[in-house]
Amino acid sequence: MGSGPNTFTFQAEIKQLLHLMVHSLYSDREIFLRELVSNASDANDRLRFESLKVPALLGDDPELVIRVTVDAAARLLRITDNGIGMSREEVIDNLGTIARSGTGQFLARLTGDQRQDAELIGRFGVGFYSAFIVADEVTVHTRRADADVSQGVSWVSDGQGEYRVTSIERAERGTTVELKLKANADEFLELARLKELIRKYSDHIAFPVRVAGEGQAEETVNRAKALWTRPRAEIADAEYVEFYKHIAHDTEDPLIWSHNRVEGKREYTSLLYVPAAAPFDLWNRESPRGVKLYVQRVFITDQATQFLPLYLRFIRGIVDSGEL
Numbered sequence: 001m002g003s004g005p006n007t008f009t010f011q012a013e014i015k016q017l018l019h020l021m022v023h024s025l026y027s028d029r030e031i032f033l034r035e036l037v038s039n040a041s042d043a044n045d046r047l048r049f050e051s052l053k054v055p056a057l058l059g060d061d062p063e064l065v066i067r068v069t070v071d072a073a074a075r076l077l078r079i080t081d082n083g084i085g086m087s088r089e090e091v092i093d094n095l096g097t098i099a100r101s102g103t104g105q106f107l108a109r110l111t112g113d114q115r116q117d118a119e120l121i122g123r124f125g126v127g128f129y130s131a132f133i134v135a136d137e138v139t140v141h142t143r144r145a146d147a148d149v150s151q152g153v154s155w156v157s158d159g160q161g162e163y164r165v166t167s168i169e170r171a172e173r174g175t176t177v178e179l180k181l182k183a184n185a186d187e188f189l190e191l192a193r194l195k196e197l198i199r200k201y202s203d204h205i206a207f208p209v210r211v212a213g214e215g216q217a218e219e220t221v222n223r224a225k226a227l228w229t230r231p232r233a234e235i236a237d238a239e240y241v242e243f244y245k246h247i248a249h250d251t252e253d254p255l256i257w258s259h260n261r262v263e264g265k266r267e268y269t270s271l272l273y274v275p276a277a278a279p280f281d282l283w284n285r286e287s288p289r290g291v292k293l294y295v296q297r298v299f300i301t302d303q304a305t306q307f308l309p310l311y312l313r314f315i316r317g318i319v320d321s322g323e324l
Helices: 012-023 031-053 088-096 103-109 114-123 127-133 191-202 237-248
Strands: 006-009 066-071 076-081 135-143 152-157 162-168 174-181 209-213 256-262 268-274 290-295 298-301 316-321
Touching: 012 127, 031 066, 031 076, 031 127, 031 174, 031 191, 031 237, 031 298, 066 191, 088 135, 088 152, 088 162, 127 135, 127 174, 191 209, 191 237, 237 256, 237 268, 237 316
Parallel strands: 066 209, 290 316
Antiparallel strands: 006 162, 066 076, 076 174, 135 152, 135 174, 152 162, 256 268, 268 316, 290 298
C-alpha cells in the first residue's frame, strides 16, 4: 500500500456504530475521556514492556506520561501519550475495523436506551469511537517507537462514513488524538471540568496524567500510583470500582472483588473482580481471559491463560508478581 494520502470507507459495522454514537448517546458523554485516557495508558504500558527487551525504544524520553491539552480558541482537545504508537497498517486495522467476533452481538444488543447502549461501548472494545459523541472531527497523529521520524501517520475522519490516512513526519513517538469539539461540548474545553473527570475515572492510572491549557504550565491531576500496591485499608470502595471499570472497560459496578498479597517463596499481589453481568462472549471458548500479568508493576501480558481455568474466564483483574 502506498504512503501517500488514501481515503477509506469504514467497515459497515463501524458506520452503524458511529451513527448511533453521534445521534443517540448523550446521557453519558463524558465516557469518551475515560476511554481515550485508558487507551493512552495501554499504549504506555506496552512500550514499557517492549523497552525491557529493547531499552533504546525509550530514547531520550524515558518518562511515560499522558497529556490532556486544551486550545479553547480553536475548540481543540488533545489526548497525547508517548507510548508504543502505531504503524500505517495498524492505524487502518485498529481505527477502521472492529476486528472482533462479537461485533454482530454488540450491534444486536443496542436497544435505543441511551444508558444501556453507553454501557456497552467500552465492554466491546470500541471506546475510541466514543470521541464522535463530542467531536465534529477526530484527527490521530501517531508514530511507532521503533519507526523513523518520516514514518508518522495521520488519520482524519468526521465520522460520516470515510476516513483519510496520510504519511507524515512526526518527531515524537506515540499517539495524539485531537478532537474538534461540537458546538454543544463547551464543558470539555474547561480545565476544571477535565480535571474533575480525570480524578473521577483515571486517578488509579499508573502514569501521570497532565492537564494544561494553551500556553499554560502542566498540572499532574491523578495520583499515578498503581492501586493494587496500596494497603487495602487506604483504598475506598469507589476507587476499587473505578479501577475495575478501567481494566474491564465496563460501566457497571463489579459484583464483588478480592485484593490479596501473598508472601513467601512466591510473592505476588492479586486484585480480582467478578463482573455484575456475564461478558458478551462468555460462551466463546476462544475469547481472551480477563486477568493481566504485571511484574513489579510493569505490564507483561493480558494473554496469561494459566492463571485461571477456562470456566472462570469471566474474572477480571491483575496479578503482579515479584519475578516472572
